[in-house]
Amino acid sequence: MVSGAPRCDIAISWEAGRGEHAVLTTVDQVDRPIDHWVLQQRREQRLLEEKIIAASRELERMNRNLRDFASVAAHDLRAPLRQIVAFTGILRTTLGAEAGPVVRDSLDTIEGCAARLNRMTTGLLDYARLSAESHTFEPVDLGRVVQDATRNLDLDLRAASADLVVGPLPTVNGVPALLTNLFQNLVANSIRYRAPERPLAIEIRAWPGEPGRITVRDTGIGVPPAFHEAIFETFARVPNGRAPNGVGLGLSICRRIAELHGWRIGVVAEEGPGACFRIDLG
Known part of the structure; x- marks a missing residue:
């Protein structure tokens, strides 16, 4: 029995003149008509499929928005990073020997942080592109x-x-x-x-x-x-x-x-x- 299916009483008779064959003589429908039940099952299945398709489309839209955000954020961050590195270099060159150990360490820290952030944004941009682009195998x-x-x-x-x-x-x-x-x-x-x-x-x-x-x-x-x-x-x-x-x-x-x-x-x-x-x- 299928869960939720209508219950039927089926009578099967045996006719010797027909050889080794059982003959279905009566079908007594107790509950709802079978056709109505089948149509309802198909309707429920169709609704479920539509919900799955809608959820998949919404998930793809959200993923696309996240990829676009990551790509834009990574791209826009690289310009100020280049400026930080450039002006740090100018400051190092301008100060020259006058820069004490504290200043030199500070400049090294700034350049190191900028370099690491640049690697992060580059990697984030690569990851976003990897998710968005189509590829030929x-x-x-x-x-x-x-x-x-x-x-x-x-x-x-x-x-x-x-x-x-x-x-x-x-x-x-x-x-x-x-x-x-x-x-x-x-x-x-x-x-x-x-x-x-x-x-x-x-x-x-x-x-x-x-x-x-x-x-x-x-x-x-x-x-x-x-x-x-x-x-x-x-x-x-x-x-x-x-x-x-x-x-x-x-x-x-x-x-x-x-x-x-x-x-x-x-x-x-x-x-x-x-x-x-x-x-x-x-």
């Missing part, structure tokens, strides 16, 4: 993508004396620029959160025994288990006292790019120092 060699990403970080890798190892990687269906951004953010994250007490090693590899699995492993300060999920949230940072210059957007951008490709990304709990990020392709 095509076959992409991930080996070439990682090569481009690490080339963009060549100076940082050299400064960190990083040992980078990249294994054979598959070809996937994706957006080259976005995938370059994904791996560039992961490698930059390894550089930023390296451990001063040991050399930095970064390994990027696919796992032939597990198709669709790619890991980015490093020997940095690692990620506490309690923050394995939280670090992918926007502006999230791990409060470990050893995280310089992070603004909390790189990994949220990585997750958004992975989601746009139908992939999953997360932190793998492993023994030993460092962090290991796992990407599941589909």
